[in-house]
Amino acid sequence: MSDELERTGSMGDNLVDIKGLSVSFVTDAGPIKAIDGVDFTIPRKTVVGVVGESGSGKSVTARSIIKLLPETATTGGAIYIRTAQDGAEGFDVLTMSGKDLQQVRGGAAAMVLQEPNSVLNPVYTIGRQIEEGLRAHGLTDKKQLRAKSIEILEKVGIPDAATRIDYYPHQFSGGQKQRIVIAMALVLNPGLILADEPTTALDVTVQAEILDLLRLARDEFGASVLIITHNMGVVADLADQVVVMYRGHVVEHGSVEQIFYNPQADYTKRLLAAVPRIGQQLMVRDAAGHVIERSVDWREEPVVVKAEHMDITYPGQMQPDFKAVDDVSFEIHKSEVLGLVGESGSGKSTTGRAIAGLQRISAGSLNVLGMEMRDFKERKFKPLREQIGFVFQDPGSSFDPLMTILENVAEPLIVHGRYKTVSQAKQYVxxxxxxxxxxxxxxxxxxxxxxxxxxxxASLARALALKPSLLIADEPTSALDVSVQAKVLELFKTLQAEIGFACLFITHDLAVVDMLADRIMVMHKGRIVEHGDASQIMQHPSDPYTRKLLASLPVPDPREQAAHREELRKLLAEEA
Incomplete structure (x- = not known):
């Protein structure tokens, strides 16, 4: 690096010193200050968790460390980063030239983003993409490039790495793709790994594997890790230190024990209080402070959905048929919340779509609101559609971006003839x-x-617009901050008690489903492996897969989570 770069002039155990960092973005409405006077350090061989709600400045802070900001950004303060070797002098990243930054990115610090599909190029093999980083830092020998790429893939747990190095991204699962992105970050042995929400979209079992991998980066590779997350369980599991951010400021910074057991800032206390925990009952109250409860016992209510030995098979073209749902039987009563949990690919969403008439069943029986769904005729089912509401995981993609919220929410009302025009529906919306x-x-x-x-x-308002008898909620809170999630869950429970709709609540978050569900079904590879009252499933699971799911769920308590992690290792050892 060039001698002109500003040095800190000091040594120490800190890999990164962030001093008075401020970041503003130029917009049509004027400058917006995203970060204002942020100060904290990242010690060597340490995991630092940065937590806070969306818009708090977490990701902007991480991207500033390698100056990965858009041209509209204006920065102030200083970020001193050192190489991994002890005694190295630091350089202020914010004053570096583009050429010097190339050496920092990948060599001194590397970033792992939330969505691996946004990082991996679909037209290149993963081997070529790993080698690209090595070439950028001077390695040109083809045999060495391939050998190093295979070695790093093996270290991050990709099976049969020597063969799969020539595979394309679409040939890997979501968890494996995230491992590959981590391999790309580790291949140059950087001193710092910046992980921005690396586990948000992953199942709890895969999430546990990725967290073990980041722990490996610290313990075996000697790297420091800055992990950005809104999951306090992840922080309790992995972090040594915690930085709490709110509206561009650091409101608290301390050891993981201090933050969880003796928080000082009111915001930190509110954040921890909003985290869902297994065994925690969700109670909602009206304006007068009275507990809102259902007026009926769901067990005595009529059955609105009944599946008996239901199969759902996707026909193959070049490959054999795929049975997504296999011999599934269950029922949902009016006013009941049935929680459906399992990993990606277990058949949860396919089951929900079948109930909504969006997916045909292949065998068995599925009765929804009195109508048999096997070989159903759309014209006969259409009158029942207005009795079924659907809340999607990502409301942003389910809304028409060219329509206002009024038009989006009014659409089902107009389609089903409740109103003729949007203006007529405006008062009701x-x-x-x-x-x-x-x-x-x-x-x-x-x-x-x-x-x-x-x-x-707004998505919930649209789903309830026609006052449905049945609501299907497919991962409705998985992408939300914990405080926002808590408010949405309270709202959901209030409306369910007041309106009395039956609900299939699909999620991979066991703590969330424990707060809401009357009964829980656990799905694995298209089959129901366990089914019973929520308290029974959560406190005394009988199936090994359910026990594995529960052990994989990180709990927001560092000491309890350490015991959880040990239990998961024992379960995995038994499986092996």
Missing amino acids: GELLEMVQLPRAYMNRFPHELSGGQRQR
Whole structure:
């Protein structure tokens, strides 16, 4: 690196010193300050967790460390980063030239992003993509390039790495793709790994594997890890130190024990209180402080969904048929919340789509609101569609971006003939938005003008617009901050008690389903492996897969999580 770069002039155990960092972005409406006077350090061979809600400045702070910011960004303060060798002098990243930054990115610090598909090029093999980073830092020998790539893939746990190095990204699962992205970050042995929400979209069992991998980066590779997350269980599992951010400021910084057991800032206390925990009952109250409860016992209510030995098979073209749901039987009563949990690919969403009439069943029986769904005729089922609401995981993609919230929420009302025009439906849509605790003024906004939590509330309003008898909620809170998630869950429970709809609540978050569900079904590879009352499943699981799921779920308590991790290792050892 060039001698002109500003040096800190000091040594120490810190790999990174962030001093007075400020970042502003130029917009049409004027400059927006995303970061304001942030100070903290990243010690060597340490995992630092950065937590806070969306918009708190977590990702901007991480990207600033390798100056991976858009041209509209203006920075102030200093970020001193040192090489991994002891005694190395630091350089202020914010004053570096583009040429010097190339050596820092990948060599001194590497980034692992939330979505591996945004990093991996679908037209190149993963071997070529790993080698690309090595070439950029001077390695040109083909045999060495391939050998190093295979070696790093083996270290991150990709089976049969010597063969699969020539595979393309689409030939790997989501968890394996995230491992490959981590391999790309580790291959140059950087001193610092910046992991931005690396486990958000992953199942709990895969998440546990990725966290073990980041722990390996610290313990075996000697790297420091800065992990950005909104999952306090992940922080409790992995972090040595915690930085709590709120609206561009650091409100608290300390050891993981201090933050969890003796938080000082009110915001930290609120953040920890909002985290769902297994065994924690969700109680909602009205304005007068009275507990809101269902007026009926769901066990005595009629059955609205009944599946008997149901199969759902996807026909293969070049490959054999794939049975996504295999010999599944269950029922859902009016006013009941049935939780459906399992990993990606277990058949959860396929089951939900079949109930909504969006997926045909192949064998067995599925009766929804009195109609048999095997070989059903759309014209006969159409009148029942207005009795079924659907809340999607990502409301941003389910809303038409060119339509206002008013138009989006009013659409099912017009399709089913409740109103003829949007203007006629406006008064009712306003009442719906108020029911889900959104101001009426929001109906004139477009989906992109709402936050994630606000969009999910609007999605819930649309699903309830026709006053359905049955609601299917497919991962409705998985992408939300914990505080927003807590408010959406409270709202959901309140509306379910007041309206009395039957609900299939699909999720991979066991703590969330424990707060809401009356009964829980656990699915694995298309089959139901366990089914019973929520308390029974959570406290005394009988199936090994359910026990593995529960042990994989990180709990927001460092000491309890250490015991959880040990239990998971024993279960995995028994499997092996």
